[in-house]
Amino acid sequence: MRMRTLELTVGVFILAGVLALAVLAMRVSGLTNDATGDSYKVFAHFDNVAGLTTRAKVTMAGVTIGQVTDIRFDKNRYTGFVEMAINKDVNTLPADSTASIVTAGLLGEKYVGISVGGDDLMLAEGDEIHDTQSALVLEELIGRFLLNTVSSED
Numbered sequence: 832m833r834m835r836t837l838e839l840t841v842g843v844f845i846l847a848g849v850l851a852l853a854v855l856a857m858r859v860s861g862l863t864n865d866a867t868g869d870s871y872k873v874f875a876h877f878d879n880v881a882g883l884t885t886r887a888k889v890t891m892a893g894v895t896i897g898q899v900t901d902i903r904f905d906k907n908r909y910t911g912f913v914e915m916a917i918n919k920d921v922n923t924l925p926a927d928s929t930a931s932i933v934t935a936g937l938l939g940e941k942y943v944g945i946s947v948g949g950d951d952l953m954l955a956e957g958d959e960i961h962d963t964q965s966a967l968v969l970e971e972l973i974g975r976f977l978l979n980t981v982s983s984e985d
Contacts, residue, residue, distance in 0.1 A: 870916035870919055871922075871955065871956040872915070872916060872957060873897075873915050874914055874957070875912075876912055876913075877910060877911045877913060877963050877965045877966070878910055878911070878963075879932075879966050880902055882932075882934075882939065883943070884899070885899055885902060886898055887940075887941060887942045889943045890942060891945045891947065896918050897915055897918055899914070899943060900914050900915065901914035902914075915943060923953055925948040925953060926952040926954055926958065927948030927950040927962065928946060928947055928954065928962070929945065929946040929948065929960070929964065930964070931944045931945075931946065932944075932967075934967065941966060
């Protein structure tokens, strides 16, 4: 009887550990749906959205204020169309704010960074951020550097 109790205790402990790891993995990967609760939609067009994914963070001053909810190709403008859900408590974003696709850390996770403008008009549900800066593609940067180096040697 004592051996059975010990086996049952170890089994419960292992199950709790696996459950804790699963919850931690969900939180770290961003697969939880807690950021889209009380929010409003804002849109932006980018020339290049390379590496940006849905559920990516939207930050301002290093603080997460929302997340990317959809990325589509706009056939009329030939650009990437990004839909963002901004938390309702951040309701004072000036209409002339800038949205940039930024790389975080060494792993290259992309997210949208918003820089505050100075306009008196504020962004509301369904508004568009017009001033955008696309993702920096490392291959293009290396290509430009190499072409510049080759051109200057001639």
